[in-house]
Amino acid sequence: MAVIYDRVALIGLGLIAGSMSLAMRRDGLATEVVGYARSAETRATAREIALVDRVCDTLAEAVKGADLVVLAVPVGAMEAVAAEMAPFLKPGATVSDVGSVKGAVIATVGPHIPEGVNFIPAHPLAGTEHSGPRSGFAELFENRWTILIPSGAKPDEVAKLRALWEGMGANVDEMDADHHDLVLAVTSHTPHLIAYTMVGVADDLRRVTDSEVIKYSAAGFRDFTRIAASDPTMWRDVFLNNKDATLEILGRFTEELFALQRAIRTGDGDHLHAYFTRTRAIRRGIIEAGQDTAAPNFGRVAEKKT
Amino acid sequence: MAVIYDRVALIGLGLIAGSMSLAMRRDGLATEVVGYARSAETRATAREIALVDRVCDTLAEAVKGADLVVLAVPVGAMEAVAAEMAPFLKPGATVSDVGSVKGAVIATVGPHIPEGVNFIPAHPLAGTEHSGPRSGFAELFENRWTILIPSGAKPDEVAKLRALWEGMGANVDEMDADHHDLVLAVTSHTPHLIAYTMVGVADDLRRVTDSEVIKYSAAGFRDFTRIAASDPTMWRDVFLNNKDATLEILGRFTEELFALQRAIRTGDGDHLHAYFTRTRAIRRGIIEAGQDTAAPNFGRVAEKKT
Numbered sequence: 001m002a003v004i005y006d007r008v009a010l011i012g013l014g015l016i017a018g019s020m021s022l023a024m025r026r027d028g029l030a031t032e033v034v035g036y037a038r039s040a041e042t043r044a045t046a047r048e049i050a051l052v053d054r055v056c057d058t059l060a061e062a063v064k065g066a067d068l069v070v071l072a073v074p075v076g077a078m079e080a081v082a083a084e085m086a087p088f089l090k091p092g093a094t095v096s097d098v099g100s101v102k103g104a105v106i107a108t109v110g111p112h113i114p115e116g117v118n119f120i121p122a123h124p125l126a127g128t129e130h131s132g133p134r135s136g137f138a139e140l141f142e143n144r145w146t147i148l149i150p151s152g153a154k155p156d157e158v159a160k161l162r163a164l165w166e167g168m169g170a171n172v173d174e175m176d177a178d179h180h181d182l183v184l185a186v187t188s189h190t191p192h193l194i195a196y197t198m199v200g201v202a203d204d205l206r207r208v209t210d211s212e213v214i215k216y217s218a219a220g221f222r223d224f225t226r227i228a229a230s231d232p233t234m235w236r237d238v239f240l241n242n243k244d245a246t247l248e249i250l251g252r253f254t255e256e257l258f259a260l261q262r263a264i265r266t267g268d269g270d271h272l273h274a275y276f277t278r279t280r281a282i283r284r285g286i287i288e289a290g291q292d293t294a295a296p297n298f299g300r301v302a303e304k305k306t
Numbered sequence: 307m308a309v310i311y312d313r314v315a316l317i318g319l320g321l322i323a324g325s326m327s328l329a330m331r332r333d334g335l336a337t338e339v340v341g342y343a344r345s346a347e348t349r350a351t352a353r354e355i356a357l358v359d360r361v362c363d364t365l366a367e368a369v370k371g372a373d374l375v376v377l378a379v380p381v382g383a384m385e386a387v388a389a390e391m392a393p394f395l396k397p398g399a400t401v402s403d404v405g406s407v408k409g410a411v412i413a414t415v416g417p418h419i420p421e422g423v424n425f426i427p428a429h430p431l432a433g434t435e436h437s438g439p440r441s442g443f444a445e446l447f448e449n450r451w452t453i454l455i456p457s458g459a460k461p462d463e464v465a466k467l468r469a470l471w472e473g474m475g476a477n478v479d480e481m482d483a484d485h486h487d488l489v490l491a492v493t494s495h496t497p498h499l500i501a502y503t504m505v506g507v508a509d510d511l512r513r514v515t516d517s518e519v520i521k522y523s524a525a526g527f528r529d530f531t532r533i534a535a536s537d538p539t540m541w542r543d544v545f546l547n548n549k550d551a552t553l554e555i556l557g558r559f560t561e562e563l564f565a566l567q568r569a570i571r572t573g574d575g576d577h578l579h580a581y582f583t584r585t586r587a588i589r590r591g592i593i594e595a596g597q598d599t600a601a602p603n604f605g606r607v608a609e610k611k612t
Contacts, residue, residue, distance in 0.1 A: 076575075100525075126525075127525070128603050129589065129602065129603075130602050135602070137602075144524055145521060145522055145524070147522075183518050183519070183522055184522070184525065186507070186508050186511050186519055186527070187508070187518075187519055187522045187526065187527040188522075188525035188526040188527060189526075190504065190507075191526040191527050191529075191530055192526050193563075193566060193570075194500055194504060194563070195526075196566070196581060196582055196585050197559060197563045197566060198496065198497055198500060198559060199585040199588050199589075200562055200581055200584065200585055201492070201496075201555065201558050201559050201562055202493070202588065203584060203587075203588055204558070205555075205558075211591070211595070212493075213489070213492055213493055213588070214588065214591040214592050214595050214597065215451060215479075215595060215597070216431050216451055216453075216490070216493045217493055217592045217595075217597050217598070218432065218450055218451070218597050218598070219406075219431045219433070219490065219493050219494035220493065220494040220495075220497040220498050220501075220533055221492070221493040221494060221497050222597060222598045223497075223529050223530075223532065223533060224497055224529075225585070225588050225589040225592055225598075226529065226589065226598070226603075226604065227526055227529060228585040228586070228589065229585070229586045229588075229589035230582075232579050232582035232583045232586070233579065235578070235582050236575050236578040236579045236582060237575075239569075239570045239578055240570070240573055240575055240578070243570055243571070243573075246570060247567065247570060247571060249511075250563075250567055252507050252510070252511075253503060253504060253507050254560065256503050256506055256507055257499075257503045257556075257560070260499060260503060261553065261556055263545075264499075264545045264546070264549055264553060265549070265553060267546055267549075269382075269542050269543075269546055272538075272541070272542040272546070273539065273542045275502060275506055276502055276534075276538035276541050276542060277538045278506065278509060279505040279506055279509065279531070279534040280534070280535045281509075282505050282508065282509055282519070282520065282531050282534070283435065283505075283531040283532065283535035284535075285517070286528050286531055289517070289520050289521060289523075291521070291523050291524050292523070292528045292531075292532070296434030296435065296436050296441070297434050297435075297532075298532065298603075298604040
């Protein structure tokens, strides 16, 4: 593929930035990929495994001369990074990010973007329960969606960023920040909060029932633990920064949960059966849309003894 | 392996019974496996794919002469089946089941078991989101736990049933019914109810946001949809029959959820971070216990483009 950006600077070197670097270098989408992380240990690991072409020891060094700067740090850290790097940005460069919330990023990072620099927030809907510089892989974005928030940037520059994400294998959509934050509250933020809660409840009980919760987890619970093993700092920032939409969806969730709880208490089997039948259709939709496998148990490779 | 039971009768021919038949026949654990299902369509399918050695057209025919009879129908249907089959049971035979709740099964099936017949309830903690006679596979129970409730049966007969499950690849534990029902309320029943609820909420919202919930499901939600695609009749019966334990765990769940919701509302990032850190350890425990894969996203095979 053709080079899309001459120099790309990745700020933060975790799962997403690492996967971006590996994907861009695999396909030659950038002439040079440089990276910076605040932690010296992360920078040392990134050097050791050659995660990017060049690891920089300062934020200023990383962004100087970069045509695209991608903020890949927790949402709560973005404002400080943006303020610090602003004086070193190249005129005409594009700043983007990969944060899971978009309204708060626009509100906090936006004001620090200098005149003449493009700001195009982005969110790749991809990830795993692993984090850190060793967790990335080039295929992470393949067949996953990345959402761009054009927010008034030049159409040419939006098209360029879109081409980069498409080059990394993603499907790209554009929408406004508020809509993004509501959709993600449903498809990601609230499910994560609920999974964290269920695992927390089980952890309390585990102290009573010893190791039984772990031993018998295959009956459903283990799927929750995968989600609840995600990076705590990232998720703290998601909830603090998508407060309104998350609280709204949580309100709907508890309302429906109480209705089902009441049906259990009163023995209303018809209500339960109708509810459980309706939700099967969504699963079929997701499989037809190519967003998951139809294989039982996700086709877990460890399911069968070898 | 040696034959453990001469004739085994499977009542109900869904995911669990089908997998048992395939596993028993693969390893020669029974001389003959016969099966019965109330639905003529299910019986026809079972015959077509030779799911068991012999499909019987009546319940009486299936249980006559059987050394082991396994009830593999929804918990709510077990009492009627037990009452109907009781007169045809062979003296000295063992009756077992595979229901997800055990207290209610003992209370409803137990009284119908004739003098001289052993009753040893069981619960294999294995399954997938698929159901029906075509969904079984011989490896379903490998490295999964099966819980036996000895409930006063002869130790020799309990040992025999244990040997059968071990022969099918399962690890076997014994415990009393109340304890089983509490542990399962945590590891399975409440997680399922929560997943159903979250998918239901998303379904409501999907009508507003068109197909976006499906399109963007990879961000966490799709794992819930797998759980919420399980058999509605089975799950209705689980909740109606494990009411007390499920309501107790649900109470704890909403209590903790409200505490997290309050932390979001008040911006208490420390509380959120501490909670999200604690839950990571449980995931590690599950992987170390060999109950799930450490591969990202469960090692979903469809994750990569081919």
